[in-house]
Amino acid sequence: MSNGTQRQSISMAPLETVLSKPRLDRYRTSANDTPRVVMGRYLWNLALCKALYPELQFLEVAFCNRLHNALKVHFNTAAWFELSWLSPRESQKVADAKVELRKRQSPLEPDRIVAELSFGFWTSLLSGLYDQVIWNQRGVVRQSLPHMPNHLRTRRRISDRMHQHRLLRNRVSHYEPIWHWSNLSQQYADLRQTLQWLEPELVHLLSMPQSFEEVHLQGPGAYEVDVR
Template identity: 35%
Template sequence: MVFEYTPAIIANLESSHSPERLGPYYALAGNDKVLGLQLYAWNSALSQALYTPLQGLEVTLRNGLGDQLKAAFGPTWFDLNPGPALQYPLPDMLLKVRTELGRHGSVADHGRVVAELNWGFWTGLLAKRYEQLWRSHFRKVFRSEGPLTRAQIFQPLDDLRRLRNRIAHHEPILNRNIAADYASIIQLISYISPDTARWIDEHSQVAAVITAKP
């Protein structure tokens, strides 16, 4: 059944979503409000389709890096005493997670801490300032046929972090090259776990949603 965009329905959608939120989509549609609303819905569908692959990347990444931290610095690596030499803001992020866990009556163990730390923490571990950690520990997480540098992992991860944040804040992503974004997600996962990458790709709806562009 095709949704009917009557003037009254368009007015109601503008009231519920606000003209400011819909404005960028109207602009992309040349002020064709029907097309603009269809683009808004398509943007939502793209965001939904990307959620599972992005989630898969985040979980795979944090478990891989977390395992290396545990192997290198022990099961309480997050105490940083002893532990990896981290710089602001990463120690503050660890302290916040440990504090929140304690506030809720949970023990700050390896599994809980890894699960609570956000994408920014794990991407931050791969920044240039941690080149030595990359060479001694984190390089082991990623496998490829040829040489693989820290920057080859960090740069796409940081870009995908921004994409994930836009999705989380319900912002437009349809002006991005979503096919390239998705390929980057799958490539990064495949460096850590090729089977996981194939599994996520097998269940992905991204290609179908891209094809359904209004």
């Protein structure tokens, strides 16, 4: 990596053992790629994921809380998930969250249960299955993404956007390659826009020393190391 310091040569063989050759092969574009190039892409991918983490973290927490608050108002209870409108699949996820809280001997308070639910749970509430229950109510839509333009604010558009973000979030969380995505810059722009729709002040907090754009522009060459 070009950081102004001298590094000793690194051996590829043990890296293929601990990181696994099949995993590293996903960073090859041809059989002629050298270990230096492969590990450059791997480390670049790592840097890209690291640079995306703040936006993804804010997205998940903010969307969860915005929708939770909207549903509290809509159903007039903080325990809206205890009512009978959830599908068996989502109800099971609530039950699983309670099990985890009991294991930790934590109180089964609504806010604790909500915090235990996965991002997949929240995006599943955007399904057309819940159109008549919650999404035909303008208040829920407006409160979930209060700064989204009115002409764009529909359940289908929110669903498409959040599922796009969930795919990116899952790839980052499970250490999968994203470096080769041709639309990665656009996905990042969409992510920032969604944060604006949730709360513009979140974007103001994201003045990181090294932004995603800087890491993306550097390319894998900036992350190459002497690998033999």
